[in-house]
Amino acid sequence: MEKLQVWLQQATDTALGWLASPAALSQFALLILAYFIARLLARRLTPILEGTLTPKPEATHLIARLRRFALLFLPLLLPLLAYALTAVGEGLTRATFGTGEVIAFGKRVFLFLAALEFVRRVLPSGFLKLLGRYVLLPVAALYALGLLDDVTDRLNAAQVNLGNIEFTALALIRGLIAGSLLFWLGSWSNHQSAGYIKAQPDLRPATRELAIKASEVAIFGAAFLLLMSIMGIDLTAVAVLGGALGVGIGLGLQQIAANFVSGIILLLEGQTTVGDYVELDGGERGTIVKMTARACILETFDGKWIVIPNEHFITTRVVNYSDQGSANRYEALFSVAYETDINIVPDLIERAVSKLPFILQQPDGPDCELRGFGESSVDFAVEYWVSGIDDGKNKYGSPVLFAIWNALKEAGIGMPYPHRVVELRNAPGA
Structure with missing residues (x-):
């Protein structure tokens, strides 16, 4: 005052x-x-x-x-x-x-x-x-x-000590302002670079994700080093902090480091990438919608998101059902009565299933096979190829079964049901 x-x-x-x-x-x-x-x-x-x-x-x-x-x-x-x-x-x-x-x-x-x-x-x-x-x-x-020079001199004269690190109040204020501006600029730059990389059609999805992560690390790493320079902090103190962080990773952050390295390996190999439908040994299955430095996010067919650590994709068996829109083969099981002329069934079912718009003729058209003779029926299966993933055999399986049912009905072929013969011994009047 x-x-x-x-x-x-x-x-x-x-x-x-x-x-x-x-x-x-x-x-x-x-x-x-x-x-x-x-x-x-x-x-x-x-x-x-x-x-x-x-x-x-x-x-x-x-x-x-x-x-x-x-x-x-x-x-x-x-x-x-x-x-x-x-x-x-x-x-x-x-x-x-x-x-x-x-x-x-x-x-x-x-x-x-x-x-x-x-x-x-x-x-x-x-x-x-x-x-x-x-x-x-x-x-x-x-x-x-x-008054700017007087205020600046007073702030520059006030010393702030944090352990072995010494800087002035002016450097602290300047660092807070510059840090907020730098990291906002880094976030904006990262968003712009990610949009540009995603717009490149010649890059594989895995390569795009790796390029996005590399640019993110480079942008924020440069922002951090520039901030240290603006605040006047000796980078040897940052080296000490890096050593302490390395000890922390070795003692208690092994899983985080393992997931980070596993994420880099996944992006480099490209065998599993965004858009793939995968199934893990633990039973988790879904479409990969996002790959982060720590985990992959799967979206199930019922809209749930499952977060799977990257390490699981490296150390366990992973079934990948898709490769950017490649064809997948499914089968539909059905049975006919023993009274049926089974020689006409394969051609009848193959023609009916081939008429469905989503059925592919390459790499192979519908294939109806005799699977066995059951107690009450003759068992068949028709194999077919589609472009995409069947959500629990409902997306493609249901129309195929309808086509089989309608084709058998039109041909007068009945589907059997179990028959049982009951014999009563020592019954009165026998």
């Missing part, structure tokens, strides 16, 4: 001195003149710049995107023109009167107004606007008031 009172007294004395000085009054006049000239120029230049920078609505190329991005900064035209004109006026004032504190203050105020417009009308809602509101504007206000 005492320091604030001193600052307020100094500001009051400075303002009164300016009001009593002809040189200061002339600088006020130059500030007002610079503002009105900047306003006139902005009014004339804004329509011209809008017409020049506005691309056609259907244009989506890089130049069009850059022009739309440049249009966002048009609200800054007025304060920046006033700042530039004031800078010219400051040079003239200092050359004429040997002083220019008033016009220099006005120049800083115009810069603050530019920052205010930048936060209000340029920055998008979300993290960047929050950062601009609570970081950029306070810094610009302190600079406009001429």
Whole structure:
């Protein structure tokens, strides 16, 4: 509070001195003149710049995107023109009167107004606007008031010690701001790079996932090292931290490390990738919808998600039913009565199943086989190929069974049911 009172007294004395000085009054006049000239120029230049920078609505190329991005900064035209004109006026004032504190203050105020417009009308809602509101504007206000150097010196004099690591309060604040901005930028860059990699049709799915993970590690690793440099932390301390982390992995984080390495192996081999329908020894089955550094996520046919550690795909048996849309073979079992002429059944069923739209003729068409002679029926099975996975033999199996039933009914072939003969011995009247 005492320091604030001193600052307020100094500001009051400075303002009164300016009001009593002809040189200061002339600088006020130059500030007002610079503002009105900047306003006139902005009014004339804004329509011209809008017409020049506005691309056609259907244009989506890089130049069009850059022009739309440049249009966002048009609200800054007025304060920046006033700042530039004031800078010219400051040079003239200092050359004429040997002083220019008033016009220099006005120049800083115009810069603050530019920052205010930048936060209000340029920055998008979300993290960047929050950062601009609570970081950029306070810094610009302190600079406009001429207090930024004093505040910076005081923060730089305050030491913060964390074990063997020493840094100033200014470095801590700068690190927090830079860290939040760097990791936001890293997240945005990772999202953009992932979208670009996924859009490449020539890359295998496993290669795309590996490239996405590699870019993510590179982006955030570079952001972390840059943050350490900004905060002024010696990287030897990071090496000590890395050694401690290695000991921790060796003692208690073996499973996490194993899953991470297993995930890299899965991505490199490409034998199991996103979109495959797999079944593990533990009975888990589903379509791989996501592969992370620690686990694979399976989606079952009933919509449940199962998280499977990557290590299980390396150390246990995995049945992969799909390879990016390859054909799969299924079979449908049925029986006919012993009174049936079984020689006509295979051709009848093969023709009926072949008419279904999802049945493939390659690598092989429907194949009806005699499987055996049961107690009450002759057992058959028809094998068929489809492009995709059957969800529990309901997606394709049900239409195939309907086709078999209808074909047998049309041919007058009945399906048997069990017959039992009961013999009663020593029955009355026998």
